[in-house]
Amino acid sequence: MRELKILAVVVALTLITYWGVEPFAHSQMHPHVEAPDYEFKDVDGLNGLKGNADNGAILVQSNCTACHGIEKAGFPAVMDNASSAAAYGVVPPDLSTAGKLYNADYIAAFVKNPAKASKVEHKYVDGKVHPMPGYDWMQPQEIADIVAYLQSIAPKEMTNKEVFTNACQRCHSIKYGDMKGGTMQSFTPDANIKAYMGKNPPDLSQFIRSRGHQYLHEFVNNPQKHLEGTAMPRVGLTEEAETQVIAYLEEVGDSKKAEREELGPKFLIYLVIFAIFAWLWKSKQWREMH
Template structure:
């Protein structure tokens, strides 16, 4: 299965939706300690009134960094470890990993919180988006392989089956996840869209320069030949 989210950090509407998704479902546990509310609003063309209404956590000011209200001690007590800051998660793990992580929670009665994850087995994070995606069961198949001359069997993931639907259709949930991952990719590298846009112009300049250089070479060497 393809786990590439196909992000476009130049898509401002997607980034705005992703910012709202993060603040609504992730900021209760996760911080973006390198990002200020005001910078997000400026970069994503979010009016100040909307920023204060939709993005600011209770008690936060627009110039503050985005810090979760959950303390490290509470996180460790509730989940066994403090939830990580997500400022650089897509740069550290890759946006495909984050996309897969948010798409592959499944029911697991052996897990402490009742769920498991295909991208990060035995994750301490409960599936906070189950109301949106629904509850899915993982189907595994038995695969034989030879190790040191002996045949052993392993359980490999095969597919997911939706056991209980959520508020979103599969397509809607996929869009939700893509927007959220897109926003996190912007957070990790705010100048990516500008860099990619500039790169196009640099390539065009080099192509034009190469053409002129070739013509100039031909002019210089025509008499020598």
């Protein structure tokens, strides 16, 4: 009985210490930030306008295809990745999937003012300008038409890997996705992306383990929440697309998660059974000694 009392005291002190220290440590290492805003209410978006895809097709072909490829519509990229990176600092995205991946209001705001919509205005001072010019001189209806066209050509379904490739791989590698083939290397060469961003963006192979789901959702939706002044832009993904990106990070970086979680309860049951047998054995030995 004495041993049980000692154990109870130790457990109580341990729990008191844990619950007294852990919340403080968590608040310092993971400060609270606002929940992700998947409606992008802070941007100057469509403001309720409905676009005409046919008119948008003409506008996109006239204004966008000089820099952006649109494979779905038969407009391949004018330059290869290396040449594009050298010219713009980062490889411009193919727009075939933009209407699927990105929030419509975010697309509209980005077309008007890319640096403001992506929250990287702090990068472009002292004469520096965003590689994509703003089209705020366009009529609001024209921008709505562009968004409507991008949505009209976007695929209905995409795999997690396809979403990651289109949304993230221009800047980020994820080498564990294909270590031998090397197909998951970032599209923009290291030297160009380092000059454009200030440093090489991290390989994302293990970010699901080091950061966790909640942090990644908050960060992708608005990097400035966690790293004020970071060069990474707000990506503008829809909630569905962002979830697919993080699901792919989990497929690559934590592929054994399901097996690990399945094993956990079985191991705990084993420990309980072992503890019962240990207690019974101890009781028997003490009875014989006294």
